[in-house]
Amino acid sequence: MRVIRACRELGIESIAVYSDADERSLHVALADQAVHIGPAAAAESYLSIDAVIAAAKSSGADAIHPGYGFLSENHDFAAACAAAGLTFIGPPAEVIATMGSKVAARELARKAGAPVVPGETPREQSDEAIADAARRVGFPVLLKPAEGGGGIGMKAVHDQAGVVSAIQQARREAQAAFADGTLYVERLIQRPRHIEFQILGDAHGHIVHLFERECSIQRRHQKVIEETPSTALTPALRQRMGDAAVAVARAAGYRNAGTIEFLLDPSTALGADGLDNAGFYFLEMNTRLQVEHPITEQVVGIDLVAAQIRIAAGEPLAWSQDQLSQRGHAIELRIYAEDPLQRYLPQAGPLLLYREPVMPGTRVDSGFVEGDEIGVHYDPLIAKLIAYGESRETARRRALAALRTFPILGLKTNAALLLELLEHPRFVSGDVDTHFLDSEAEMLRGRLAVEAPVEAHAIAGAIPGDTQAGPSPTVSDPWSTLRDTRL
Numbered sequence: 315m316r317v318i319r320a321c322r323e324l325g326i327e328s329i330a331v332y333s334d335a336d337e338r339s340l341h342v343a344l345a346d347q348a349v350h351i352g353p354a355a356a357a358e359s360y361l362s363i364d365a366v367i368a369a370a371k372s373s374g375a376d377a378i379h380p381g382y383g384f385l386s387e388n389h390d391f392a393a394a395c396a397a398a399g400l401t402f403i404g405p406p407a408e409v410i411a412t413m414g415s416k417v418a419a420r421e422l423a424r425k426a427g428a429p430v431v432p433g434e435t436p437r438e439q440s441d442e443a444i445a446d447a448a449r450r451v452g453f454p455v456l457l458k459p460a461e462g463g464g465g466i467g468m469k470a471v472h473d474q475a476g477v478v479s480a481i482q483q484a485r486r487e488a489q490a491a492f493a494d495g496t497l498y499v500e501r502l503i504q505r506p507r508h509i510e511f512q513i514l515g516d517a518h519g520h521i522v523h524l525f526e527r528e529c530s531i532q533r534r535h536q537k538v539i540e541e542t543p544s545t546a547l548t549p550a551l552r553q554r555m556g557d558a559a560v561a562v563a564r565a566a567g568y569r570n571a572g573t574i575e576f577l578l579d580p581s582t583a584l585g586a587d588g589l590d591n592a593g594f595y596f597l598e599m600n601t602r603l604q605v606e607h608p609i610t611e612q613v614v615g616i617d618l619v620a621a622q623i624r625i626a627a628g629e630p631l632a633w634s635q636d637q638l639s640q641r642g643h644a645i646e647l648r649i650y651a652e653d654p655l656q657r658y659l660p661q662a663g664p665l666l667l668y669r670e671p672v673m674p675g676t677r678v679d680s681g682f683v684e685g686d687e688i689g690v691h692y693d694p695l696i697a698k699l700i701a702y703g704e705s706r707e708t709a710r711r712r713a714l715a716a717l718r719t720f721p722i723l724g725l726k727t728n729a730a731l732l733l734e735l736l737e738h739p740r741f742v743s744g745d746v747d748t749h750f751l752d753s754e755a756e757m758l759r760g761r762l763a764v765e766a767p768v769e770a771h772a773i774a775g776a777i778p779g780d781t782q783a784g785p786s787p788t789v790s791d792p793w794s795t796l797r798d799t800r801l
Contacts, residue, residue: 316679317381320623323620328347329348330349332349334354360384366385377401380403382604383693405601416459419598419599420435420596430596431500431596433447435499436499452501453471453473455470457469457481457497457498458484459487459496461494465535506580508578509526510526510573512527513573517569520630521563521564523556524614525542526556530748540609542644545706545744546578546744559576571625577595579593579595605648606698612702643705644703647701647713647717650694651688651694651696652694660694661688661726664724668682670697671699676700679700682696682697699716714737718733
């Protein structure tokens with residue numbers, strides 16, 4: 315939906331692809347054309363390079379935008395696009411391959427002068443060799459797969475006793491997910507903050523960063539709330555990190571949009587001058603547009619999808635680094651069909667009620683409308699709610715107000731959790747880290763458990779024909795039940 319809207323603004327015809335599961339999806343209706351590419355199983359549709367290339371050629375497409383997932387970071391797909399005479403709206407295949415390997419990316423970053431987390435990649439991949447590397451790095455350590463992402467195969471090891479079993483489990487998970495069981499060892503940074511820098515590079519050698527996004531509030535290494543600017547960065551530290559991000563992208567020969575991700579160690583980075591270079595470490599590079607890109611667009615004032623398309627068409631960047639600046643503050647909330655009280659178990663079902671808020675300083679990026687079905691085949695993300703204001707507090711309050719007037723009924727969502735997070739004293743003060751949800755889990759579960767019966771009653775009362783909730787309003791008039799309820 316986001317890419318189609320950018321194409322429409324630029325006067326470019328859009329062609330959507332869809333699986334059996336998405337035949338009635340909103341992106342199919344919005345596109346100028348739509349091509350069916352296979353059954354619901356992603357491996358036979360959205361992950362099928364041959365099917366996507368065939369759809370592009372049969373419909374007369376000139377270029378392919380890979381979106382945020384599926385084949386977006388697949389170097390074979392980028393190469394297949396080039397071989398078919400199609401422009402891939404992203405970096406060259408060889409850059410995706412290099413930066414997709416965490417080991418190769420780490421070495422490239424080190425040579426580019428960016429600090430990296432102390433660690434080792436044993437040439438011999440036996441259990442004993444990796445365990446020896448862990449001892450040399452020093453516990454606690456993090457075992458990480460050389461390929462892939464999303465936290466799959468990552469294991470924290472705090473002492474010698476559990477290292478061998480953790481190695482074996484990490485290798486099995488990495489092999490199953492990425493067909494490569496290669497592991498490396500990093501020192502585990504305690505309570506880090508996750509800071510990423512948005513990068514744009516053109517085919518003329520120009521590379522800029524569009525400042526940072528903080529993505530520290532995560533569950534199972536998946537982001538839940540993102541914001542920009544980060545409350546952790548001083549101007550001097552921001553410049554150092556931005557310079558390091560550009561240096562890594564330049565060393566990679568990067569082109570198009572990407573993200574350089576860092577871990578920030580508050581114990582060393584937040585001194586009086588904020589200049590401690592040891593305070594942040596290169597983590598990885600995402601060679602695609604990130605889901606959280608809208609908050610950068612709000613604060614920097616640049617349409618990143620349009621920029622991607624222009625770069626792919628051979629145009630130079632329209633701005634130099636000194637012409638870019640941050641203005642105001644933006645927060646993104648990821649609204650998922652999931653149950654936070656059941657370990658974030660994904661949910662499926664109909665959107666019996668779905669009303670996006672329309673109010674100053676807010677934006678909703680979604681692919682659903684009321685009456686749509688959230689299926690079991692793909693990611694359970696329903697919508698992204700973006701709030702913008704001249705200050706962080708204004709953005710936070712707008713996010714709260716918008717979420718409270720964003721009713722989604724018919725299945726469980728994480729909306730109540732997001733409300734609790736926005737009002738949590740630590741979030742209000744900007745005191746967050748990647749372990750925030752874990753460390754506050756007990757308190758949050760308690761509050762959510764108290765609110766769950768109220769939410770259930772509200773849902774029952776909003777569904778026409780439910781006789782157990784007393785007189786039921788129709789779906790077109792839900793507010794008599796929800797007026798004083800936080801969902």
